[in-house]
Amino acid sequence: MTIQIEYEAEREWEIDYRPIIEEIVVAALDYEKCPYEAEVNVVLTNDEEIHRINKEFRGIDRATDVLSFPMGDYDVPSDFERLEEQSEDYFNPETGELLLGDIVISIDKVDEQAEKYGHSKERELAFLVAHSMLHLCGYDHMEDDERLVMEKKQEEILAGKGYTR
Numbered sequence: 001m002t003i004q005i006e007y008e009a010e011r012e013w014e015i016d017y018r019p020i021i022e023e024i025v026v027a028a029l030d031y032e033k034c035p036y037e038a039e040v041n042v043v044l045t046n047d048e049e050i051h052r053i054n055k056e057f058r059g060i061d062r063a064t065d066v067l068s069f070p071m072g073d074y075d076v077p078s079d080f081e082r083l084e085e086q087s088e089d090y091f092n093p094e095t096g097e098l099l100l101g102d103i104v105i106s107i108d109k110v111d112e113q114a115e116k117y118g119h120s121k122e123r124e125l126a127f128l129v130a131h132s133m134l135h136l137c138g139y140d141h142m143e144d145d146e147r148l149v150m151e152k153k154q155e156e157i158l159a160g161k162g163y164t165r
Contacts, residue, residue, distance in 0.1 A: 001026065002039040002097055009046045009107050015121050017044060023161055024126050028133035031157050032078040036091075036098040040136065042129070047108040065109035066128040070101040074138030103132040119165050126163040130154045 003025050005018055025040050045053075047063035054060045054067060072083050072090055083090040083098065090099055105128050114124040134150050141147035158164065 001029075001037050002095065004039075004041045006041070006043045008049065009044055011046070011107075013044070013107050015125065017125060020122055020125050021129050024129040024157065024163075025133060027157050027161050028130055028137070031153065031160070032134075032137050034078070034080055034098070034137070036080060036084075037096070038100045039092055039095065039097040040100045040133075041102045043102065043104045044107050045104060047106050050104055050106040050109075053104055063106060063109065065106055065113060066132050067104040068101065068132040068135035069104075070136045070138065071099045072101070072136070072138060077134075077138035079138065100133075100136040103129065103136070105129070105132075117165070123158070123163045123165070126158055126161065127154065130157045133157075 003022050005021055007013075007017075021042050025042075029038055050065075050067065051061075051063040054062065054064050057067070057069075075082065080098065091097065092099055105125070110121055110124045110128065114121040117124070131150070131154055134153055139146065139150050139153070141150045
């Protein structure tokens with residue numbers, strides 16, 4: 001398992017983010033029964049940078065809490081076997097790991113939303129990683145039924161690791 005974490009925010013952040021990110025990435029993949037070792041890249045940044053990325057890649061001119069850039073093209077969420085059929089596109093030839101994609105998180109939004117929702121920054125970070133990991137596994141929340149599925153999965157992943165509200 002390769003979990004690359006880049007801290008690009010200019011200010012220091014008082015939480016120990018690395019073990020939280022690693023724990024939730026692994027928990028989400030176990031929850032989704034991913035049969036492969038995987039590679040995930042996580043970038044921690046600020047509102048200004050995530051705003052720029054959101055505008056560039058999604059055409060949305062504002063900061064957001066998290067962006068997900070999945071590598072896989074899923075017909076059905078977490079259909080990892082389909083990805084194996086096109087291994088040259090979805091697996092790192094050097095390591096054999098499944099290339100899941102990239103996650104970008106605004107630490108400013110983590111702080112803001114933790115306060116707004118009345119829980120810890122650690123819980124908010126864990127939530128955003130779980131949410132984004134489900135996107136990297138092919139889930140979305142454009143429709144109500146999709147949103148409900150994602151919400152249930154997120155809460156179960158977080159509860160399994162002791163991150164409750």
